[in-house]
Amino acid sequence: MRRHLAAxxxxxxxxxxAAADTSAPVAAAPSxxxxxxxxxxxxxxxxxSAGVIASPEEKACxxxxxxxxxxxxxxxxxVVGETRVKRLESSEPWPCKMAALRxxxxxxxxxxxxxxxxxxxxxxxSPAAAERSAFSSLLRLRSDTHVLFFETAAxxxxxxxxxxxxxxxxARLDGxxxxxxxxxxxxxxxxxxxQHLRYLDPAAIDLDGDGASEVVLGWYExxxxxxxxxxxxxxxxxxxxxxxxxxxxx
Numbered sequence: 001m002r003r004h005l006a007a008x009x010x011x012x013x014x015x016x017x018a019a020a021d022t023s024a025p026v027a028a029a030p031s032x033x034x035x036x037x038x039x040x041x042x043x044x045x046x047x048x049s050a051g052v053i054a055s056p057e058e059k060a061c062x063x064x065x066x067x068x069x070x071x072x073x074x075x076x077x078x079v080v081g082e083t084r085v086k087r088l089e090s091s092e093p094w095p096c097k098m099a100a101l102r103x104x105x106x107x108x109x110x111x112x113x114x115x116x117x118x119x120x121x122x123x124x125x126s127p128a129a130a131e132r133s134a135f136s137s138l139l140r141l142r143s144d145t146h147v148l149f150f151e152t153a154a155x156x157x158x159x160x161x162x163x164x165x166x167x168x169x170x171a172r173l174d175g176x177x178x179x180x181x182x183x184x185x186x187x188x189x190x191x192x193x194x195q196h197l198r199y200l201d202p203a204a205i206d207l208d209g210d211g212a213s214e215v216v217l218g219w220y221e222x223x224x225x226x227x228x229x230x231x232x233x234x235x236x237x238x239x240x241x242x243x244x245x246x247x248x249x250x
Contacts, residue, residue: 035063036207037070037111038227038244042085042099045110045227045244051210053231053241060245061096064088069114074107075148075203076122077213081105082114096245109203110216110227119206122213123151127158127173134178135160139169150204152212154232157181159215161199168199170215170230170238182230182238197221197228214241223249 035056036045042064044056056063064085072081083104088097112118127135127149139145139160146161158178161168168184184199201218207229208214215230215238224246231241 034116035113039108039110041247042101043245043247046229046242048208051208053208055242064099070111071114072105072108073110075109077119077205078121079118080107122204125149125151146200146202148202159202161202163200166198
């Protein structure tokens with residue numbers, strides 16, 4: 001596994017703090033450290049505190065213990081159930097063992113430790129036919145496209161990912177015109193620079209509690225897979241804020 005270095009993770013915390021979106025209501029951002037896991041295998045996905053997001057350090061394997069309880073959230077951050085780690089399975093050569101989860105809802109997209117308050121649910125919206133067509137032209141939508149439309153105080157957004165290619169975008173609707181704000185060829189995390197990731201399963205969840213949703217994109221490359229978390233700063237720029245530990249299907 002491409003390991004997350006502790007020094008890089010600490011710098012990510014401070015970089016994200018500096019880039020926090022001050023146009024959103026940040027006062028409600030939880031100050032307590034919160035841990036997040038991937039829904040697929042219960043692998044560490046991110047750590048958040050006081051409006052700051054960072055990738056998990058290697059010691060994050062300690063978050064997941066047999067019997068620990070986790071709140072299950074769907075693609076909007078709404079609570080859809082609770083799961084418990086029933087056992088840990090070997091995942092050599094990865095540093096963390098994958099978690100076998102009990103009573104996992106099929107709509108689960110990410111896990112939050114059970115004693116932490118869940119985020120506010122992200123509002124979804126349905127674009128009109130013309131708006132959807134204009135968004136489709138940005139991505140050249142196909143049958144393997146994963147699309148999500150959501151809104152925040154900053155506006156209305158669309159996320160699209162082609163699971164059979166490395167293309168994914170985030171765009172904001174301004175009147176009747178879509179403005180692309182991020183695409184998968186730009187602003188990747190260092191650990192993904194030499195990977196040809198394919199994206200799927202977009203979600204919009206306010207992980208850091210600042211009132212503005214992050215975008216969570218699933219990705220895979222050959223047998224490896226994980227989650228990429230993107231945060232929008234006050235200048236309207238989306239940055240990769242965190243990357244989960246990687247799972248493997250082999």
